[in-house]
Amino acid sequence: xxxxxxxxxxxxxxxxxxxxxxxxxxxxxxxxxxxxxxxxxxxxxxxxxxxxxxxxxxxxxxxxxxxxxxxxxxxxxxxxxxxxxxxxxxxxxxxxxxxxxxxxxxxxxxxxxxxxxxxxxxxxxxxxxxxxxxxxxxxxxxxxxxxxxxxxxxxxxxxxxxxxxxxxxxxxxxxxxxxxxxxxxxxxxxxxxxxxxxxxxxxxxxxxxxxxxxxxxxxxxxxxxxxxxxxxxxxx
Ligand SMILES: [Zn+2]
Numbered sequence: 001x002x003x004x005x006x007x008x009x010x011x012x013x014x015x016x017x018x019x020x021x022x023x024x025x026x027x028x029x030x031x032x033x034x035x036x037x038x039x040x041x042x043x044x045x046x047x048x049x050x051x052x053x054x055x056x057x058x059x060x061x062x063x064x065x066x067x068x069x070x071x072x073x074x075x076x077x078x079x080x081x082x083x084x085x086x087x088x089x090x091x092x093x094x095x096x097x098x099x100x101x102x103x104x105x106x107x108x109x110x111x112x113x114x115x116x117x118x119x120x121x122x123x124x125x126x127x128x129x130x131x132x133x134x135x136x137x138x139x140x141x142x143x144x145x146x147x148x149x150x151x152x153x154x155x156x157x158x159x160x161x162x163x164x165x166x167x168x169x170x171x172x173x174x175x176x177x178x179x180x181x182x183x184x185x186x187x188x189x190x191x192x193x194x195x196x197x198x199x200x201x202x203x204x205x206x207x208x209x210x211x212x213x214x215x216x217x218x219x220x221x222x223x224x225x226x227x228x229x230x231x232x233x234x235x236x
Pocket of ligand 1: 032035036037061062065066067068069
């Protein structure tokens with residue numbers, strides 16, 4: 001912290017000394033030695049080119065000659081504005097790249113469902129109308145669910161879920177999960193429930209082609225409900 005302040009203070013001191021010296025030179029109160037170097041040389045100094053040795057007598061001249069100093073200041077401000085433009089251009093290109101990447105991603109995003117639609121999804125119906133649910137994260141010692149038979153093939157399936165009686169209408173998120181959490185689901189989809197009365201059903205496409213056979217959970221989450229309902233599920 002203190003070191004940082006120190007270096008900032010030193011920078012300020014350097015800048016002040018430089019300014020004092022510049023004023024002295026521009027006022028013509030210094031005595032330059034030798035003739036004025038050519039424009040190319042001054043440009044090199046302004047760009048802080050590594051090819052110019054600080055021991056070069058022309059550097060000493062330029063640092064003490066009002067004509068060369070004025071030209072150096074002009075060249076340096078041109079160089080800096082060119083660099084600023086370059087940085088700006090680079091920043092703009094970077095933004096454009098990001099925008100392009102997002103466009104590609106969202107293009108894929110909007111097109112993926114079409115390719116899913118084009119493939120033959122296997123229709124499956126899961127009847128949860130009388131299901132006992134495992135809500136949230138209860139212990140496994142909870143009452144065994146009567147839904148031992150719920151299973152889905154490891155394929156692209158169009159699942160129609162008959163929701164438990166008295167389920168609310170609205171948008172539902174359906175997911176196949178490893179455990180009783182919707183983080184990192186194997187597959188998921190969202191759709192509005194339709195039906196009415198005491199029977200609501202929701203249909204979603206679930207891509208289970210990459211799933212290993214085994215025991216999973218099917219979860220349903222109502223859009224206005226933070227809790228998810230979990231049903232034991234077998235993938236065959
Ligand atoms: Zn000069």
